[in-house]
Amino acid sequence: xxxxxxxxxxxxxxxTLAISALATELEADGADIVDLSxxxxxxxxxxxxxxAGKDAxxxxxxxxxxxxxxxxxxxxxxxxLADDGLDHGPENVIVTPGAKQALYEVVQVLxxxxxxxxxxxxxxxxxxxxxxxxxxxxxxxxxxxTDFQLEPALDDLAAAVSDETELLVVNSPSNPTGAVYSxxxxxxxxxxxxxxxxTVISDEIYKEITYGVEPTSLGTLEGMADRxxxxxxxxxxxSMTGWRLGxxxxxxxxxxxAGKLHSHSVSSAVNFVQHAGLExxxxxxxxxxxxxxxxDRRDLVVDLLAEHxxxxxxxxxxxxxxxxxxxxxxxxxxxxxxxxxxxxxPGSAFGTPGYARISYAASEDRLEExxxxxxxxxxx
Ligand code: PLP
Numbered sequence: 001x002x003x004x005x006x007x008x009x010x011x012x013x014x015x016t017l018a019i020s021a022l023a024t025e026l027e028a029d030g031a032d033i034v035d036l037s038x039x040x041x042x043x044x045x046x047x048x049x050x051x052a053g054k055d056a057x058x059x060x061x062x063x064x065x066x067x068x069x070x071x072x073x074x075x076x077x078x079x080x081l082a083d084d085g086l087d088h089g090p091e092n093v094i095v096t097p098g099a100k101q102a103l104y105e106v107v108q109v110l111x112x113x114x115x116x117x118x119x120x121x122x123x124x125x126x127x128x129x130x131x132x133x134x135x136x137x138x139x140x141x142x143x144x145x146t147d148f149q150l151e152p153a154l155d156d157l158a159a160a161v162s163d164e165t166e167l168l169v170v171n172s173p174s175n176p177t178g179a180v181y182s183x184x185x186x187x188x189x190x191x192x193x194x195x196x197x198x199t200v201i202s203d204e205i206y207k208e209i210t211y212g213v214e215p216t217s218l219g220t221l222e223g224m225a226d227r228x229x230x231x232x233x234x235x236x237x238x239s240m241t242g243w244r245l246g247x248x249x250x251x252x253x254x255x256x257x258a259g260k261l262h263s264h265s266v267s268s269a270v271n272f273v274q275h276a277g278l279e280x281x282x283x284x285x286x287x288x289x290x291x292x293x294x295x296d297r298r299d300l301v302v303d304l305l306a307e308h309x310x311x312x313x314x315x316x317x318x319x320x321x322x323x324x325x326x327x328x329x330x331x332x333x334x335x336x337x338x339x340x341x342x343x344x345x346p347g348s349a350f351g352t353p354g355y356a357r358i359s360y361a362a363s364e365d366r367l368e369e370x371x372x373x374x375x376x377x378x379x380x
Contacts, residue, residue: 010132014125015349019333023343034370035362037343039175041239041319042361043293046286049238052279056272065271067263068255069095069247073274076281077247084207085220086230088249094262095269095277099205099233099246104130105265106229106248107167109257110199111136115166118157120150122322122350122357124175124203136166144352147313148177148322150185161192167199168192172215173206176350176357177322178298178315180215190221201229205246208237208287210317211295226251236318237287238280243273245280294319297360297367304371308380322347322355325379329353332379340373 016037023033044050068074074090081088096102103126111117113135119127121140131138141160146152150172161168170189172181181189193200202218219228233246248258262268301321302314315321325332329346333356337343347355360367374380 007133007135011129014129015330016125016345018330019337019343019345022334022337026337026341031341033337033341033343034366034373035343036358036360036367036370037345038359038361039320040241040361041236041290041294042363043239043290045239045243046280046283048283048286049240049276049280053243053272053276056275061271061275063271065268065274067268068093068259069269070271070274073278074247076278077249080281081217081230081249084204084217086217086249087225088230092252092255093247093249094255094258095245095247095274096233096262097244097246097266097269098235099203099231099248100126101244101266102231102233102246102248103127103201103203105258105261106201106231106250106254107131107134107136108261109254110167116162116164118160118165118168118198119351120157120170120174122148122174122176122347122352122355123169124171125349127169127171128351139165140351142352143177143179144355148174148179149313150179150181151188154185154188157188158192161196161198163196165196165198167201169201169203170218171203171205173210173315173317175206175318176320176345176347177313178318178320179313180210180213180316183216186216186218186221189218190224193227194223197227199227199229200224201231204230204232205236206318207232209291209294209319211291211298211315213316215317229254234277234280238283239290240276240280243270243276245269245273245277294360297362297364300364301358301360301367301371304368305380308371308375310380319359319361321358321360322352323358324354325356327354329356332356336374336377336379340370340377340379342370342373342379
């Protein structure tokens with residue numbers, strides 16, 4: 001019989017899988033499921049980007065590339081990061097098959113057995129798994145009492161961060177809450193990171209999807225340039241989830257170490273996809289349109305929930321919100337899908353029981369239908 005490693009045995013299959021399995025089963029039986037559990041935009045990839053990918057394939061960009069990614073793309077990413085106020089050259093950037101791989105590599109090079117990593121809860125599901133696979137120990141700071149905002153919870157963060165802390169992960173705008181952290185909150189993070197010599201991952205994958213706020217990149221704060229790893233990607237802003245394209249940027253020493261892992265595992269991101277990424281970084285109008293649609297849907301869902309006397313922390317970015325539900329959120333989500341045929345993700349998957357994550361990356365019709373059904377079945 002095969003024996004499996006501790007590193008993989010420590011990790012649980014994602015709790016979201018139980019919900020999608022249930023949804024698939026009900027759909028196979030002919031049920032019409034309103035799926036508010038998905039973590040991807042419901043728009044097609046903008047046409048100019050698709051064309052650029054096809055053209056690159058036709059032009060023969062089908063071989064291996066430099067492991068870190070083609071120079072033109074790393075230069076374009078460095079320019080994009082410069083627009084965000086971050087000072088990186090192409091040599092500070094590694095292009096990855098998705099931001100998830102970027103995060104995986106960064107965690108692998110920074111975290112080893114027993115290292116302490118601080119997460120802000122609710123936190124995206126894969127951070128925990130990545131840290132555990134690396135052998136790290138988690139300290140979690142709960143933001144559910146502060147409407148998922150960090151600024152009023154800085155004392156709790158200060159209590160969690162110590163000289164033992166190796167790494168802190170910040171994700172603003174946040175999946176699953178849609179919260180965008182204030183500058184004062186980020187300055188609080190900076191003060192703690194500097195005081196305790198902590199490296200910070202700033203996962204900015206939803207940075208381009210915000211509603212009337214302009215999130216600050218953590219690495220722009222004084223004292224943060226050489227302790228911040230900025231992660232971003234193309235999946236969300238350009239509706240390119242299946243293309244698998246992301247990147248991270250950080251100090252050269254980190255990029256050197258991660259580059260080894262990168263070259264020995266994925267080799268590089270897909271060649272013609274990198275060329276499509278170049279086109280994506282030139283794309284503005286399609287992004288503006290998608291963000292406007294998400295904002296309308298956010299307003300719609302917040303209003304519909306208010307009609308049912310349900311108050312939510314209004315998200316300022318991404319396309320998720322946390323719906324307060326029963327303490328047993330797993331049971332609530334299973335019931336909601338079985339009775340109302342509405343799929344959501346239990347908050348406990350993100351470390352925060354008592355909530356369900358709603359994704360509003362769905363048409364207004366489907367969102368209305370979903371809320372109506374939840375109300376009709378007594379779930380609101
Ligand atoms: N980070 C966060 C917070 C996410 O929500 C996601 C996707 O769901 C990712 C990273 C990874 O995105 P991708 O690997 O598609 O670039």
